[in-house]
Amino acid sequence: MPDDPSAATTLGEPRLATRQRRTRRQIPRHVAVALPLALAGLISLLVTGNTLRPFETITTIDARMASKSDYFRDPEVQRLLLEHGLRVDVRRLGSRGIATQSLKGMDVVFPSGQPAAKLILDRQDRSVRSVRPFVTPLVLATFRGYAETLVRAGVAHRQPAENGAKSLYYDLDMTKFTHLLDGADGPPAHHDGEDADADHWNGIGYDELTGRSNSGRVLVRTSNVCESNAAGTYLSILAFVANGNSTPGAEHTDEAGRAAEVRAVGRRIKPLISLQGMWADEQAESYFSDIGESIAPISVIYEHQYLAHQIAHHDRYGTQDDQRVLLYPTPYALTEPQLIGLTDDGDRLVRLIEQDPELRRRAIELGFRVRFSGEDGTSEQLNAYLRDHGIQAPAPNPDQSKVYEPDLEVLEEIIDYVGDCVPPVRDAS
Known part of the structure; x- marks a missing residue:
């Protein structure tokens, strides 16, 4: 111990630590960067009224459709439907296939024409809601060299185009054209094919006009008449023309006379279909492919498919695709696709398509x-849209002769005869 007690060390009072000072943490850089974006997204949701959209229930509609599935597969249409809480799951099948196969599990179907729609409606045991939202003519899609060859042969005429541009559209005389297909009444001009059964492209001047050669027959490629509304509608045009521009079976009250006429018409038009074969798929995809011209000179499609291609082509390249052109048959056939609800969810979609102006636009x-x-079909809105986007609008058909499809039973007989169709397995729903 120290000798001097006064030298003892004085101890301070102990301190009670009540809180430890912490260093303030900085917001991570990636979070700081993301915050303005998240805030902007929240403001956008508040402004558009979609704040609760992620928490809403989306109803999936199970649908079976033919070529009009193009509409429901469009991204903008899908976005508009999602705003109403609907998503459409499309299973693609030809219209007649839809009409004759099982519909179990389906909420809605969308056949491309009235014959298939009637077959479907006749099978329903509930009150059905349906709508025909738009119409589209059946057309023959081809390429300029072949169209100009048909002009030279005297069976097609160019529609006028503005400012000296190449026309995208031609009017086709189906009576003269079927003579090219079967050679029955000889050549429509000074050219004719070498084969007695059908004319050939070189035989009607394709090689002379284009500097290229195609010794194949003049034929139209179509999808399977046993499954497709487009093929069935084309068949109706051929049958109408083959029957002297008269609907087969319409003028016979006796069963024997009607059956004889149907068989006679079927025999005349079957070679026009079976010579080129029938394809199970729709023809538009092949026609618009890079090798479309080598696949088939002429294909059966719908007008809307061609116009949608031209709109997309102009948006991408700033010009029309003037090598692909349309032949408008005279007499003409206008198809009316029908959206048919099979369940309450299907009815909900039908009502929306019927009433929503954005979906119509x-x-x-x-x-x-x-x-x-x-109205039967308004063309002015469509034509105005085409002109505004730098695309030639088709002219009104100069010949208003319209093909009226045969009675459903008659049409079924002709289709079955021409296509050698296998009887379908039907169900009651």
Whole structure:
């Protein structure tokens, strides 16, 4: 111990630590960067009224459709439907296939024409809601060299185009054209094919006009008449023309006379279909492919498919695709696809397509002639849209002769005869 007690060390009072000072943490850089974006997204949701959209229930509609599935596969249409809480799951099948196969599990179907729609409606045991939202003509899609060859042969005529541009559209005389297909009444001009059964492209001047050669027969490639509304409608045109521009079976009250006429018409038009074979798929995809011209000179498609291609082509390249052109048959056939609800969810979709102006507007932008106020088909809105986008609008058909499809039973007989169709397995729903 120290000798001097006064030298003892004085101890301070102990301190009670109540809180430890912490260093303030900085917000991570990636979070700081993301915050303004998240805030902007929240403001956008608040402004558009979609704040609760992620928490809403989306109803999936199970659908079976033919070529009009193009409409429901469009991204803008899908976006508009999602705003109403609907998503459409499309299973693609030809219209007649839809009409004759099982519909179990389906909420809605969308056959491309009235014959298939009637077959479906006749099978329903519930009150059905349906709508025909738009119409589209059946057309023959080809390429300029072949169209100009048909002009030279005297069976097609160019529609006028503005400012000296190449026309995208031609009117086709189906009576003269079927003579080219079967050679029955000889050549329509000074050229004719070498084969007695059908004319050939070189035989009617394709090689002389284009400097290229095609010794194949003049034929039209179509999908399977046993499954496809487009093929069945084309068959109706051929049958109408083969029957002297008269609907087969319409003027016979006796069963024997009607059956004899149907068989006679079927025999005359079957070679026009079976010579080129029938394809299970729709023809538009092949026609618009890079090798479309080598696949088939002429294909059966719908007008809306061609116009949608031209709109997309102009948006991408700033010009029309003037090598692909359309032949408008005279007499003409106008198809009316029908959206049919099979369940309550299906009815909900039908009501929306029938009433929503944005969905109708989008149909015009996809090349459809949309119905308004019960009119048969309004073309002016479509034509105005085409002109505004630098695309030639088709002219009204100069010949208003329209093909009226045969009675459903008669049409079924002709299709079965021409296509050698296998009887379908039907169900009651």
